[in-house]
Amino acid sequence: MVTLGHYLIVSGILFTIGFAGVMVRRNIINILMALELMLNAANLSLVAFSRFHVDSGGLPNFNAQVFVFFIITVAAAEVAVGLAIVVALFRLRQTTNVEDITALKF
Amino acid sequence: MSPFLFWVFALTMLFFGAAVIINRNPVASALSLVVSFLALAALFISLNAYFIGIIQVLVYAGAIMVLFLFIIMLLDLRAEELRRVNWIASAGGVVVALALIIQIVSVVGRLGIARQNFPPLARPASDDVHQIGLFLFGNYNLPFQIIGVVILVATIGVVMLGRRQTH
Numbered sequence: 001m002v003t004l005g006h007y008l009i010v011s012g013i014l015f016t017i018g019f020a021g022v023m024v025r026r027n028i029i030n031i032l033m034a035l036e037l038m039l040n041a042a043n044l045s046l047v048a049f050s051r052f053h054v055d056s057g058g059l060p061n062f063n064a065q066v067f068v069f070f071i072i073t074v075a076a077a078e079v080a081v082g083l084a085i086v087v088a089l090f091r092l093r094q095t096t097n098v099e100d101i102t103a104l105k106f
Numbered sequence: 107m108s109p110f111l112f113w114v115f116a117l118t119m120l121f122f123g124a125a126v127i128i129n130r131n132p133v134a135s136a137l138s139l140v141v142s143f144l145a146l147a148a149l150f151i152s153l154n155a156y157f158i159g160i161i162q163v164l165v166y167a168g169a170i171m172v173l174f175l176f177i178i179m180l181l182d183l184r185a186e187e188l189r190r191v192n193w194i195a196s197a198g199g200v201v202v203a204l205a206l207i208i209q210i211v212s213v214v215g216r217l218g219i220a221r222q223n224f225p226p227l228a229r230p231a232s233d234d235v236h237q238i239g240l241f242l243f244g245n246y247n248l249p250f251q252i253i254g255v256v257i258l259v260a261t262i263g264v265v266m267l268g269r270r271q272t273h
Contacts, residue, residue, distance in 0.1 A: 002112045005220030007153070010116045012210035014123055014146075016203045021127035023199030026192070029132055029178060033139050036170070037123055040146055043158075051153040051224055058228020059237065060154060066241045068158050072165050073253050077260035079170050083177045084267035090181050091270075099192075 007048035015041035028089075028096045032082050039075050043068045112152060119145035132178045136171060143167045154227060157235045 014037060021034025050064035090096055118141065125138035143166045150159035214220050242250050 001223050002109050003221055003223055005214050005217070006112065006116075007149075008214045008217075008220060009211060010120065010149075012214065013120055013207060016207040016210070017120065017123045017127060019206060020199050020203035023202060024196045025127060026195075027132065027183070029174065029181075029183065030127065030135055033126055033135055033174065036139065036166070037126065037142070040143065040162075040166070043162075044146060044149060047150055047153050047155045047158055050155065052219070052222075054225040054227060058226070060227065060234075062234070062237050062241050063245075065155055065158055065234070065238055066246050068155075069161070069238065069242070070246075070249060070253055072158075072161060074256065076165055076170060077256055079173060080264050081260050081267070083173055084264040087177060087180070088267050096181065096183060 004048055004052050008045055011041045011045040011048065014038075014044065026098050028086050028098060029083075031098070032079060032086075036075065036079065039071060043071055046071075112149070115145045115148040115152070118142075119149065132183050133175065136174045136178060139174070140167050140171050143171070153224075155234065157238050 018034045018037030018041060021037065022031055025031055025034060046064045046068050050061045050068075053061040053064075055061065086096060089101070093101065095101065122138040122142040122145070126135045126142065129135045129138060143162060147159040147162040147167070150162055
């Protein structure tokens with residue numbers, strides 16, 4: 001049988017892949033994609049907990065699913081603004097590599 | 107849901123999720139991300155969250171991925187493939203990620219409820235769009251309107267950022 005733990009571990013592995021992507025990759029667009037992976041891992045564990053907490057009427061806990069809805073909405077807004085910043089940065093510096101953007105380096 | 111389908115979709119999602127960060131070509135990364143999100147939507151549907159699964163396909167695999175591919179093709183990113191890998195930074199990232207996954211697995215392994223099966227639902231094909239709608243316009247009415255303002259502000263911000271400076 002597939003238990004809650006299976007979903008939580010799959011979600012944890014997906015979060016770790018996204019985290020490793022943010023640490024390893026040097027291209028801003030790839031870093032944004034890895035951030036999306038991390039947000040989706042959090043969504044998966046929220047939906048698994050929603051399905052796990054069934055109330056007395058036999059319905060799952062919909063609070064978590066409403067929360068996932070908000071996370072997806074905010075993630076869409078975040079990606080739109082992030083990619084607009086990347087385009088503005090590329091217009092200014094002709095690069096999307098984080099190692100070339102050192103204006104704030106001490 | 108049968109365990110076989112769970113493993114098929116979970117392994118697809120993890121394999122293509124790893125392909126996102128391993129591929130050097132940004133277009134290949136973005137297409138791997140689409141496949142990973144579609145498998146994740148299948149996992150949502152396996153948890154009886156039909157509405158979340160469908161908006162996952164519409165918003166992520168549809169809108170967000172089109173945005174990523176559009177920007178990648180607009181900027182014409184090819185220099186990444188020629189650049190050499192910084193092995194010390196990569197090894198550091200992998201070590202920190204391994205520490206994180208070991209910690210997550212040990213915490214979940216010690217969690218008592220993680221070994222329990224999912225309790226049965228009253229109606230397997232429940233009308234979850236109706237229920238989420240009731241929550242969204244009832245308990246969460248104010249956050250729902252605030253999220254609308256967030257989207258509006260993001261739209262205006264993107265237009266302002268994308269405008270060419272003319273001074």
